[in-house]
Amino acid sequence: MKWDELKDQSCPVARGLSVIGDRWTLMVLRDCFLGIRRFEAMQARLGITRHVLADRLRKLEADGVLRREAYQERPTRYEYRLTEKGKALYPVLVALIGWAEDHVPPEGETAITLVSRETGERIEPVLTDARTGRPITHRDVTAVRNA
Amino acid sequence: MKWDELKDQSCPVARGLSVIGDRWTLMVLRDCFLGIRRFEAMQARLGITRHVLADRLRKLEADGVLRREAYQERPTRYEYRLTEKGKALYPVLVALIGWAEDHVPPEGETAITLVSRETGERIEPVLTDARTGRPITHRDVTAVRNA
DNA sequence: TTGACAGGTTCCGAAAGGGAACTTACCCAT
């Protein structure tokens, strides 16, 4: 299978990965959530090559995850902002952070901590079922194939 | 930056992606969660080339996400199973599924639905803070850099 | 001895990625 055939698959994992499954894409989105909006800043922070960054931003815009907005004229310069669709990816990023914090120990110390904007306290992300309020693990949940 | 330098970074997103940031890795893990354990079966389901699949399985084993277990001798054949570290990735996969279901519409119909193993009812994954029980969105949470 | 099965490995050409320099278009200070 080729990579671009993924988006047409019926599996939601495949469809999701067709957008964010790339090596750099979630790193770009991490920076977006941190408020980084400009090409130069992203390139400097990520260490990604300019060519690849330009390509990823184009794709993310095409997929509706980012939107490009002119922040000055003459010369026209654009910055990249998360759309609602992009902001909806936050739980994916947080789930990944939670896993990495628990299972992929850093060399030195962890750079960021997620805190409540309101109380300033550290948060502990856990995925729950909105209906029952109970945590979701692979033991409680099973996937059924739709007929 | 090269890809394999990522695992040494202080950012948990980078560390997480150093393990599962690859194009195919989460697809492989999806199959693992569905109970697929053998090379041939994965290769047939994923359409990934055998070479890349062998490589990914090796890396996932080296990272402690999968463990290889002999299921027969003469000739020795191995199957791949999720470790606890691997099982802990379930929320990441579910968060991705949730996002894709809401924001990346399929061509036809969605192949799988997550249901409670107990009640059989459809679940609605939502990321919450274990302390307060409240949903986590980018609006409620902010990242602070550790000094 | 031929074939099937399972889990790989090997080979090749094609596509993607890394690194660095170049381009465009403007502003500002000398």
Added chain:
DNA sequence: ATGGGTAAGTTCCCTTTCGGAACCTGTCAA
């Protein structure tokens, strides 16, 4: 007007990775 700085890309070249298909190994069964 000349040179330097800023920002967002693009272009070039070379290396790495990927996709596709064939081949290998060990065993059993017909």
